[in-house]
Amino acid sequence: xxxxxxxxxxxxxxxxxxxxxxxxxxxxxxxxxxxxxxxxxxxxxxxxxxxxxxxxxxxxxxxxxxxxxxxxxxxxxxxxxxxxxxxxxxxxxxxxxxxxxxxxxxxxxxxxxxxxxxxxxxxxxxxxxxxxxxxxxxxxxxxxxxxxxxxxxxxxxxxxxxxxxxxxxxxxxxxxxxxxxxxxxxxxxxxxxxxxxxxxxxxxxxxxxxxxxxxxxxxxxxxxxxxxxxxxxxxxxxxxxxxxxxxxxxxxxxxxxxxxxxxx
Amino acid sequence: xxxxxxxxxxxxxxxxxxxxxxxxxxxxxxxxxxxxxxxxxxxxxxxxxxxxxxxxxxxxxxxxxxxxxxxxxxxxxxxxxxxxxxxxxxxxxxxxxxxxxxxxxxxxxxxxxxxxxxxxxxxxxxxxxxxxxxxxxxxxxxxxxxxxxxxxxxxxxxxxxxxxxxxxxxxxxxxxxxxxxxxxxxxxxxxxxxxxxxxxxxxxxxxxxxxxxxxxxxxxxxxxxxxxxxxxxxxxxxxxxxxxxxxxxxxxxxxxxxxxxxxxxxxxxxx
Amino acid sequence: xxxxxxxxxxxxxxxxxxxxxxxxxxxxxxxxxxxxxxxxxxxxxxxxxxxxxxxxxxxxxxxxxxxxxxxxxxxxxxxxxxxxxxxxxxxxxxxxxxxxxxxxxxxxxxxxxxxxxxxxxxxxxxxxxxxxxxxxxxxxxxxxxxxxxxxxxxxxxxxxxxxxxxxxxxxxxxxxxxxxxxxxxxxxxxxxxxxxxxxxxxxxxxxxxxxxxxxxxxxxxxxxxxxxxxxxxxxxxxxxxxxxxxxxxxxxxxxxxxxxxxxxxxxxxxx
Numbered sequence: 094x095x096x097x098x099x100x101x102x103x104x105x106x107x108x109x110x111x112x113x114x115x116x117x118x119x120x121x122x123x124x125x126x127x128x129x130x131x132x133x134x135x136x137x138x139x140x141x142x143x144x145x146x147x148x149x150x151x152x153x154x155x156x157x158x159x160x161x162x163x164x165x166x167x168x169x170x171x172x173x174x175x176x177x178x179x180x181x182x183x184x185x186x187x188x189x190x191x192x193x194x195x196x197x198x199x200x201x202x203x204x205x206x207x208x209x210x211x212x213x214x215x216x217x218x219x220x221x222x223x224x225x226x227x228x229x230x231x232x233x234x235x236x237x238x239x240x241x242x243x244x245x246x247x248x249x250x251x252x253x254x255x256x257x258x259x260x261x262x263x264x265x266x267x268x269x270x271x272x273x274x275x276x277x278x279x280x281x282x283x284x285x286x287x288x289x290x291x292x293x294x295x296x297x298x299x300x301x302x303x304x305x306x307x308x309x310x311x312x313x314x315x316x317x318x319x320x321x322x323x324x325x326x327x328x329x330x331x332x333x334x335x336x337x338x339x340x341x342x343x344x345x346x347x348x349x350x351x352x353x354x355x356x357x
Numbered sequence: 358x359x360x361x362x363x364x365x366x367x368x369x370x371x372x373x374x375x376x377x378x379x380x381x382x383x384x385x386x387x388x389x390x391x392x393x394x395x396x397x398x399x400x401x402x403x404x405x406x407x408x409x410x411x412x413x414x415x416x417x418x419x420x421x422x423x424x425x426x427x428x429x430x431x432x433x434x435x436x437x438x439x440x441x442x443x444x445x446x447x448x449x450x451x452x453x454x455x456x457x458x459x460x461x462x463x464x465x466x467x468x469x470x471x472x473x474x475x476x477x478x479x480x481x482x483x484x485x486x487x488x489x490x491x492x493x494x495x496x497x498x499x500x501x502x503x504x505x506x507x508x509x510x511x512x513x514x515x516x517x518x519x520x521x522x523x524x525x526x527x528x529x530x531x532x533x534x535x536x537x538x539x540x541x542x543x544x545x546x547x548x549x550x551x552x553x554x555x556x557x558x559x560x561x562x563x564x565x566x567x568x569x570x571x572x573x574x575x576x577x578x579x580x581x582x583x584x585x586x587x588x589x590x591x592x593x594x595x596x597x598x599x600x601x602x603x604x605x606x607x608x609x610x611x612x613x614x615x616x617x618x619x620x621x622x623x624x625x626x627x628x
Numbered sequence: 629x630x631x632x633x634x635x636x637x638x639x640x641x642x643x644x645x646x647x648x649x650x651x652x653x654x655x656x657x658x659x660x661x662x663x664x665x666x667x668x669x670x671x672x673x674x675x676x677x678x679x680x681x682x683x684x685x686x687x688x689x690x691x692x693x694x695x696x697x698x699x700x701x702x703x704x705x706x707x708x709x710x711x712x713x714x715x716x717x718x719x720x721x722x723x724x725x726x727x728x729x730x731x732x733x734x735x736x737x738x739x740x741x742x743x744x745x746x747x748x749x750x751x752x753x754x755x756x757x758x759x760x761x762x763x764x765x766x767x768x769x770x771x772x773x774x775x776x777x778x779x780x781x782x783x784x785x786x787x788x789x790x791x792x793x794x795x796x797x798x799x800x801x802x803x804x805x806x807x808x809x810x811x812x813x814x815x816x817x818x819x820x821x822x823x824x825x826x827x828x829x830x831x832x833x834x835x836x837x838x839x840x841x842x843x844x845x846x847x848x849x850x851x852x853x854x855x856x857x858x859x860x861x862x863x864x865x866x867x868x869x870x871x872x873x874x875x876x877x878x879x880x881x882x883x884x885x886x887x888x889x890x891x892x893x894x895x896x897x898x899x
Contacts, residue, residue, distance in 0.1 A: 144806055171812035182807035186825040190371060195821050199812025207820050209373045216371045224363040233374045255811055397712040403775045411770035418769065447665040485881055489848045493865065498685045500677035503669045577760045580852060590761065594768045606757060613756035
């Protein structure tokens with residue numbers, strides 16, 4: 094469904110963030126993108142919806158090359174891709190409901206959105222989503238009154254109300270505590286299953302990635318160095334991705350954590 | 358808001374919660390505002406014929422900016438400008454020197470209460486009175502000329518700078534000052550070592566900003582006879598010599614820009 | 629931090645001899661400039677009047693007290709005009725300042741090469757020139773009256789408001805804008821959802837702050853004929869009706885204090 098062809102991004106400073114990435118994501122597959130900071134994870138998902146303009150190469154969403162679209166068509170294409178951000182990126186001075194409804198901006202006209210007169214179907218969908226993530230009672234609260242985990246749930250609602258085919262998720266758990274991180278990851282993967290969505294999840298926490306996703310892609314210096322099952326992430330592979338470190342502890346910890354959770 | 362059930366909410370419209378919760382108050386405020394606007398517009402008498410006539414002159418003035426005349430009244434412009442600069446420099450120096458002790462006195466955390474009250478009183482008076490009104494009174498008392506302008510600007514500088522300096526001192530880091538006090542420093546030593554280093558960068562920045570304001574103000578003091586470029590400018594407008602007026606305005610804008618640039622450099626260096 | 633060797637002892641100095649010399653020279657130059665400025669002021673001052681000043685001040689004081697209280701009945705309309713000049717001027721200025729600010733902010737300007745410098749030029753030129761000068765100019769163009777005052781205040785405030793606003797725009801959180809863009813929102817929707825909510829508090833603060841300043845400035849615009857209470861002030865001064873002058877000054881002081889109080893209240897409510 095999503096295919097990256099020789100995707101390359103070179104910044105003005107000369108840094109090559111992505112070096113001819115080839116990647117295929119089939120429909121409904123959730124994929125974790127791991128790698129050290131500066132490996133180009135964030136750049137890669139931003140190149141998909143062109144928040145960052147790729148230097149060369151193609152991004153094919155259902156055989157439409159997004160890199161060739163004009164601004165109007167690009168907006169239509171962006172509606173198909175929901176994005177979830179590291180620091181939630183909610184508009185803090187708007188209410189929760191407005192933040193969720195802002196996911197419909199690509200579908201409604203300017204004046205409708207300006208006057209907050211969304212179609213009833215959108216409003217109903219927003220209520221349903223907020224109920225699904227357990228925040229219905231917060232609908233009229235201002236976004237900056239919420240806790241981190243709650244904000245990220247609102248961010249998820251905003252992405253889902255776009256009715257996307259694909260979720261682009263940028264470090265969803267980076268500013269959350271371990272428990273909330275797991276809840277958020279579980280929520281994202283569950284929702285993807287319910288709706289048959291594909292997702293690319295940038296994540297630096299290898300253990301968390303192994304726990305929730307069926308496919309892991311490792312990125313290093315803008316190149317794919319691993320693509321396979323989470324169980325295939327051996328210490329050697331992790332060394333290849335991240336560099337020298339004692340990886341046994343990380344991998345073992347995953348198992349222990351799973352046991353603890355199973356016991357609960 | 359209490360916990361609501363999803364089924365109750367589906368199918369119902371959603372409105373953004375209003376900024377003013379009470380609907381009666383909200384409408385009253387809105388209505389009152391529009392009523393005021395209408396009343397205000399009704400009472401402004403605009404002689405549209407006169408405005409229409411004026412458009413030509415307005416255009417002539419805009420055109421004058423493309424060909425400003427620095428030459429024909431240069432001696433007037435130069436003497437006015439020099440007087441403005443001289444007033445600015447002298448008033449800034451005196452104003453800053455006086456505002457430092459008053460600023461110290463107006464900071465509650467270092468001044469005893471009686472001194473605090475006196476200094477705050479001076480600041481309040483200086484801030485409440487418009488420069489131009491002070492200038493009128495001082496011209497009446499001291500006669501025409503730059504002395505009245507100099508005194509006006511000094512007085513205004515004291516109010517401005519003392520207040521901000523006092524606020525800065527009140528917001529300073531207590532621990533640093535306490536550390537100096539703990540070393541057994543006397544009051545002046547304490548001010549010199551504990552307080553001064555903390556507020557100095559901001560004092561320099563504010564002083565530069567005030568010099569900038571003083572120059573701009575000095576350009577209008579001439580309107581009431583307190584010296585400076587204002588008198589020359591007024592004459593130029595009275596005689597409809599737009600090219601000369603444009604030249605003066607360009608000079609003022611240029612000097613203000615230069616001062617802003619300079620203060621940017623100085624502020625960057627002290628910080 | 630040099631250490632001097634002298635008589636086999638080490639002496640600590642904060643600065644080297646060269647640095648000290650430069651500093652002393654700088655101070656000397658500063659003092660010389662100040663003395664020169666003071667001489668220029670002194671030359672164009674009639675010192676006879678200055679020595680006579682205490683007597684004149686005393687004379688004015690006895691004439692001005694008590695204020696002519698019943699004159700206040702004639703001040704209703706001028707006060708209303710003053711309020712209108714400030715309020716309408718502020719509203720017009722804000723309407724103009726918003727687009728200018730968006731054009732001037734680095735992150736929203738359509739063209740950093742051509743449009744941004746123009747917007748910055750508008751800001752600096754309207755800001756550098758006092759509202760009294762704008763009033764003078766407008767009176768020459770469209771004739772005396774409240775309308776000229778409104779426009780003068782509006783023009784002067786554009787640069788002020790636009791400068792503060794564009795600084796606020798440049799400080800917004802970019803990821804919130806990114807998030808709205810990622811939903812497929814159009815340019816204007818990104819503006820309305822991503823940028824405007826972030827700068828709204830700053831905007832409200834600037835509006836009230838400038839309104840407060842404009843009340844002060846509009847009280848004196850009448851001195852050059854641009855309507856408001858300043859007109860009465862200048863008329864009373866011309867006929868040396870000191871009891872009226874003192875009453876007007878009291879009214880202006882009260883108005884300034886009320887506007888400061890209102891703006892503090894509103895700012896507290898918004899932020």
